Amino acid sequence: MRTFKMKELDRLVDSLAKNRYYVSDTLINNELVRALKDEALSRFEVGEFDQARVGRQLTKRLDQHIRRDKISWISSDTNEQTNALKEYFSFLNQLKDYLNPLFYLGIRNYEGHFAFYDTGAFYKKHVDQHRGRGLRRLSVILYLNDMNDGDGGEVVLYDFNHHENVLDTIRPKEGRLLIFISEDLPHEVLTAHMPRLSLTGWMRA
Numbered sequence: 001m002r003t004f005k006m007k008e009l010d011r012l013v014d015s016l017a018k019n020r021y022y023v024s025d026t027l028i029n030n031e032l033v034r035a036l037k038d039e040a041l042s043r044f045e046v047g048e049f050d051q052a053r054v055g056r057q058l059t060k061r062l063d064q065h066i067r068r069d070k071i072s073w074i075s076s077d078t079n080e081q082t083n084a085l086k087e088y089f090s091f092l093n094q095l096k097d098y099l100n101p102l103f104y105l106g107i108r109n110y111e112g113h114f115a116f117y118d119t120g121a122f123y124k125k126h127v128d129q130h131r132g133r134g135l136r137r138l139s140v141i142l143y144l145n146d147m148n149d150g151d152g153g154e155v156v157l158y159d160f161n162h163h164e165n166v167l168d169t170i171r172p173k174e175g176r177l178l179i180f181i182s183e184d185l186p187h188e189v190l191t192a193h194m195p196r197l198s199l200t201g202w203m204r205a
């Protein structure tokens, strides 16, 4: 089981407290990233990705105005998980145990899916959790391929006080992990100009 480098966890805590988000290229080891990517690709090959929906009440056409990614949910039942997902869950568990007492987050579980943004796909500005309305505490996104200059697909984070102001623009890179406080940061995914693969999830109370 992976143990953290304390230094990096300290940085994560500082950054979450100060900026509401944290980006790391080293927290998840390369082998695990590779295995998760392989899993995403094999799910894709067997057609396990479905068009993502925004809300049950919306029509499909409206959904496609807001988001165009395709997703494949992961089971939280360890009996149904590959070794790669088991290891990723164990990482999330350790993270939960570390962060809960520091931020009073009360995180108990996790829901997540692989996401595939084909060329032309995007996800318009949104918040993952409206304040006081639900259980998503932390958004955790692991990017599974490199997007280079001109490839699009960057995620834009907006300032928590001034929702019009860009806080940061993050380019996906294989193994890059983005964590942010779900109800604090509006964000969007810019149009991808080449396929973009990620593992997106939420640590929930």
Ligand SMILES: O=C(O)CCC(=O)C(=O)O
Pocket: 115, 123, 128, 141, 154, 155, 187, 188, 189, 198, 200
């Ligand atoms: O993939 C990303 O960078 C963000 C995805 C996202 O915002 C979401 O699925 O809610």
Ligand SMILES: [Fe+2]
Pocket: 126, 127, 128, 187
């Ligand atoms: Fe989101």
